Amino acid sequence: MPARDLELLQQAAREAGEVAKGYAGESARRWDKPDNAGPVTEADIAVNDVLERILRSARPDYGWLSEESEDEPGRLDAEHVFIIDPIDGTRSFIEGSRSWAHSIAVAHRGVVTAAVIYLPRKDKLYAATTGQGATLNGAPVRVSAQAGLDGASVLGAKPTYAPENWRIPVPAFSRVYRPSLAYRLACVAEGRFDAMLTLRPTWEWDVAAGDLILREAGAHVSDRRGGVLRFNNAVPQVGGIVAAGPALHSALIGALA
Numbered sequence: 001m002p003a004r005d006l007e008l009l010q011q012a013a014r015e016a017g018e019v020a021k022g023y024a025g026e027s028a029r030r031w032d033k034p035d036n037a038g039p040v041t042e043a044d045i046a047v048n049d050v051l052e053r054i055l056r057s058a059r060p061d062y063g064w065l066s067e068e069s070e071d072e073p074g075r076l077d078a079e080h081v082f083i084i085d086p087i088d089g090t091r092s093f094i095e096g097s098r099s100w101a102h103s104i105a106v107a108h109r110g111v112v113t114a115a116v117i118y119l120p121r122k123d124k125l126y127a128a129t130t131g132q133g134a135t136l137n138g139a140p141v142r143v144s145a146q147a148g149l150d151g152a153s154v155l156g157a158k159p160t161y162a163p164e165n166w167r168i169p170v171p172a173f174s175r176v177y178r179p180s181l182a183y184r185l186a187c188v189a190e191g192r193f194d195a196m197l198t199l200r201p202t203w204e205w206d207v208a209a210g211d212l213i214l215r216e217a218g219a220h221v222s223d224r225r226g227g228v229l230r231f232n233n234a235v236p237q238v239g240g241i242v243a244a245g246p247a248l249h250s251a252l253i254g255a256l257a
Contacts, residue, residue: 002106002108002113002114002129002130002132003114003129003132005059005106005113005114005129006114006115006116006127006128006129008054008055008058008059009055009104009105009106009114009115009116009127010116010125010127011054012050012051012054012055012104012116013102013104013116013118013125014118014125015050015054016047016050016051016086016102016118016120017102017118017120018120019043019046019047019050020043020046020047020087020093020102020120021120021121022043022046023041023042023043023046024096026094026095026096028041028042028043028093028094029041029042030042030094038090038091039090039091039094040068040090041087041090041093041094043087043093044067044068044086044087044090045068045086047086047087047102048066048067048068048069048084048086051066051084051086051102051104052064052066052069052084055082055084055104056082059080059082061078061079061080062078062080062081062082062106063075063076063077063078063080063081063082063232064081064082064084065081065082065083065084065204065205065232065236066082066083066084066085066086066205067084067085067086067203067205068084068086069084071236075232076232076234078232079108079109080106080107080108081106081107081231081232082104082105082106083104083105083106083107083112083204083205083208083209083231083232083236084103084104084105084205085101085102085103085104085182085203085205085206086102087100087101087102088100088101088102088103088180088181088182088183088205088206089101089179089180089181089182089183091179092179092180097179098119098121098122099119099121099122099178099179099180099183100119100121100179100180100183101117101118101119101180101182101183101186102116102117102118102120103116103117103182103205103206103207103208103209103210104116104117104118104209105208105209105211105212105231107208107231107232110230110231110232110233111230111231112208112209112211112212112231113129113130113212114128114129114130114212115127115128115129115208115209115210115211115212115213116209117182117183117185117186117209117210117213119183123137124136124137124186125137126141126186126189126190126209126213127213128212128213128215128216128217129212129216130212130216131216132216133216133217134189134212134213134214134216134217136186136190141189141190141191141217142191142217142218143188143189143191143214143217143218143219143244143245144188144191144193144194144245144248145245145247146194146195146244146245146247146248147245147247147248147251148248148251149171149172149173149248149251149252149255150171150172150173151172151173151174152171152173152174152194152195152244152248153173153174153176153193153194153195154173154174154175154176154193154194154195154196154197155176155177155178155184155187155188155193155195155196155197156175156177156184156196156197156198157177157198159199159200160197160198160199161173161175164257165199165256165257166255166256166257167254167255167256167257168255171255176193181198181202181206181207181210181241182206182207182209182210184196184210185207185209185210185211185213185214185241185243186210186213188214188219188243188244189210189213189214189216189217189219190217191217194244194245194248195242195243195244195248195249195252196241196242196243196244197224197240197241197242197243197252198240198241199224199240199256200240201237201238201239201240202237202238202239202240202241203236203237204231204232204233204236204237204238205236207229207238207241208231210241210243211229211231211241214243218245218246219243219244219245219246219249220243220244220245220246220249220250221241221242221243221249222241222242222243222249222253223238223239223240223241223242224239224240224241224242224256225239225253225256226242226253227239229241242256
């Protein structure tokens with residue numbers, strides 16, 4: 001079933017990409033969500049609609065969790081659930097950047113079993129299913145072998161490096177940033193960067209797909225305290241993300257406060 005799910009996710013991601021590319025980011029109608037939850041555009045809603053139509057018609061018994069859909073409590077009782085961010089990096093999309101992504105995952109009893117991160121403007125499709133490795137446009141990818149903290153290239157936002165987050169002086173990382181959480185995770189899976197950190201509570205739809213793609217690329221992925229990530233929670237968040245190759249991940253967890 002995970003392999004069949006992955007085929008479905010890839011098809012849906014490609015169709016969603018065509019829909020999203022039909023909108024010019026800077027001119028797409030936009031508005032702000034309540035409670036300072038960030039911007040949303042008509043493209044986010046259109047992509048959500050096409051993904052829901054494709055995925056739920058193919059798997060009507062799967063639950064549904066999407067950033068752009070009203071939460072359905074029934075998902076908590078479903079064996080499988082789709083976890084979707086229609087456009088991860090909406091601000092980037094609005095600015096006309098190419099670094100936004102569709103993040104699409106299937107979780108089975110809290111564990112992601114099939115996942116796709118697709119960047120339509122870059123034509124990059126990262127994919128994974130349980131036990132089959134991770135790929136970029138069909139070619140295998142692998143996390144980097146970096147082991148030491150100093151000199152490691154780390155994708156993270158500025159608050160990550162605040163001294164209070166660390167037991168030790170903040171390591172001499174090579175600091176890098178990408179606006180999409182999903183894309184950051186995919187870049188680590190690809191081995192382009194060594195680690196990704198976000199230390200605040202994080203919405204599941206931003207990171208569910210990246211969790212599996214990273215694990216299948218050989219990374220260790222955990223919350224900020226080293227705990228295993230579980231998905232389809234009643235409050236759909238995880239306690240931050242630490243993602244890197246095994247040795248570097250261990251070093252990061254040991255260094256974090």
